[in-house]
Amino acid sequence: MKILGIETSCDETAVCLLEAQGDVSTAQFKVLGNALYSQIAIHKEYGGVFPALAKREHAKNLVPLLGQALKEADVLLPIQSERTNDSEKNSEKSPNKSTEFLQTLAAKKSQLQTLLEREIGLFEDFWQFINTYDRPAIDMISVTMGPGLEPALWVGVNFSKALAIAWNMPVYPVNHLEGHVLSPLIEAHQLQKIAFPALSLIISGGHTELVVIKDWLDYQVIGQTKDDAVGEAFDKVARMLDLPYPGGPEISKLAEQFNEQKRREIKEKYNVVFPRPMIDSKDFDFSFSGLKTSVLYFIKKIKDANPDLATNLSPELKSVIAEEFQNAVTDVLVYKTEKAFDEFGVKNLILGGGVTANTHIRTAFEKMILQSPHIHLIIPPTIISTDNAVMIAVAGYFNFLLGRHSRTDFKAVGNLSL
Numbered sequence: 001m002k003i004l005g006i007e008t009s010c011d012e013t014a015v016c017l018l019e020a021q022g023d024v025s026t027a028q029f030k031v032l033g034n035a036l037y038s039q040i041a042i043h044k045e046y047g048g049v050f051p052a053l054a055k056r057e058h059a060k061n062l063v064p065l066l067g068q069a070l071k072e073a074d075v076l077l078p079i080q081s082e083r084t085n086d087s088e089k090n091s092e093k094s095p096n097k098s099t100e101f102l103q104t105l106a107a108k109k110s111q112l113q114t115l116l117e118r119e120i121g122l123f124e125d126f127w128q129f130i131n132t133y134d135r136p137a138i139d140m141i142s143v144t145m146g147p148g149l150e151p152a153l154w155v156g157v158n159f160s161k162a163l164a165i166a167w168n169m170p171v172y173p174v175n176h177l178e179g180h181v182l183s184p185l186i187e188a189h190q191l192q193k194i195a196f197p198a199l200s201l202i203i204s205g206g207h208t209e210l211v212v213i214k215d216w217l218d219y220q221v222i223g224q225t226k227d228d229a230v231g232e233a234f235d236k237v238a239r240m241l242d243l244p245y246p247g248g249p250e251i252s253k254l255a256e257q258f259n260e261q262k263r264r265e266i267k268e269k270y271n272v273v274f275p276r277p278m279i280d281s282k283d284f285d286f287s288f289s290g291l292k293t294s295v296l297y298f299i300k301k302i303k304d305a306n307p308d309l310a311t312n313l314s315p316e317l318k319s320v321i322a323e324e325f326q327n328a329v330t331d332v333l334v335y336k337t338e339k340a341f342d343e344f345g346v347k348n349l350i351l352g353g354g355v356t357a358n359t360h361i362r363t364a365f366e367k368m369i370l371q372s373p374h375i376h377l378i379i380p381p382t383i384i385s386t387d388n389a390v391m392i393a394v395a396g397y398f399n400f401l402l403g404r405h406s407r408t409d410f411k412a413v414g415n416l417s418l
């Protein structure tokens with residue numbers, strides 16, 4: 001079946017068409033079309049995501065991206081006028097499919113207009129598009145309903161409902177975190193190895209959660225952050241080091257900029273050591289706000305004590321701060337995750353979320369799992385680590401396979417949990 005995936009929870013507007021077949025243990029996927037617009041350049045100026053701007057950009061870009069994804073998938077066909085399709089005589093007697101489609105569409109116009117009225121310009125683009133192309137051969141729509149920025153989520157939610165009405169197809173609301181958890185299973189060799197209970201560590205800009213997956217779509221959150229999410233901490237520390245948003249990839253690059261010898265010298269000279277918050281706590285919760293504050297105080301202390309560094313830290317020192325911060329985060333993540341293995345009889349470990357794009361963190365988990373050879377580690381390819389629509393379509397397919405119902409009455413939920 002063909003699934004249209006739509007994602008607008010944060011600063012990525014994404015639409016994809018995914019072909020999926022097989023049951024839960026044999027599912028196979030093929031991405032037929034994939035279009036993504038990252039708003040990073042726009043939000044950079046604000047040093048983070050600005051919700052009203054994200055909403056506006058989603059509204060502006062959804063229709064062009066839909067066109068792009070469907071075109072790539074080769075399912076976008078202009079509506080044929082009757083004259084070119086049938087002979088004039090025939091057309092009067094029996095309207096062709098396109099004519100019928102346009103007629104039913106016209107009857108739904110005010111309903112669709114009401115649905116999209118809150119997103120500036122979206123109805124106009126949508127109406128033009130939907131009246132230009134035939135209903136594509138798609139079986140269902142899957143859209144992120146949360147968690148995320150509510151104004152941004154609503155754009156995707158309303159857009160997918162409008163498409164579902166216009167094209168008369170089911171829509172499955174999906175949890176964004178479930179998308180992060182299930183998307184690595186797009187690779188068949190990973191799906192074949194899945195066994196429950198599995199453990200998932202979700203590390204993204206908005207979330208840090210350890211989740212036991214007892215069975216398909218059956219989750220138990222065993223730990224989460226008490227304050228900042230990991231990605232958020234990366235972004236904030238990056239700002240302290242004058243790096244642009246999003247800070248994660250920048251910190252990662254900076255941390256490796258100088259050779260090891262040089263980094264060690266600087267680390268010793270300035271005694272760059274940060275805490276590993278909550279590493280010894282009995283629970284599985286995390287906290288990254290204190291670590292972030294330690295970095296802030298450290299920078300202030302260094303600047304006060306070294307007049308030559310007062311306006312600008314040296315690139316070498318910045319690199320060592322980035323490295324030590326990254327190490328501190330990694331140590332906590334790895335240690336707490338490993339601690340859950342025995343307690344929950346874990347058979348698989350699935351990493352998910354944008355921060356899994358971090359090479360140091362990936363390597364640390366690969367090393368750690370060598371100590372637990374009975375556990376299979378699944379890390380998403382970096383290309384689907386950060387937000388995208390494919391992960392939403394994959395999650396939608398599993399929801400469909402497991403008998404969840406399509407719905408039309410759902411809302412965007414900013415703080416949706418697993």
Ligand code: KG4
Pocket residue numbers: 010203204205206207230231232234235246247248249252353354355356357358359385386387
């Ligand atoms: O999953 P995601 O794309 O969006 C959310 O659902 O939040 O994650 C975005 C987060 C940002 O905070 C970004 O800085 C972080 O993922 N990130 C990274 C890396 N690439 C993205 N953090 C550390 N290292 C990276 N290479």
Ligand code: ZN
Pocket residue numbers: 176180204205353354386387
């Ligand atoms: Zn995400």
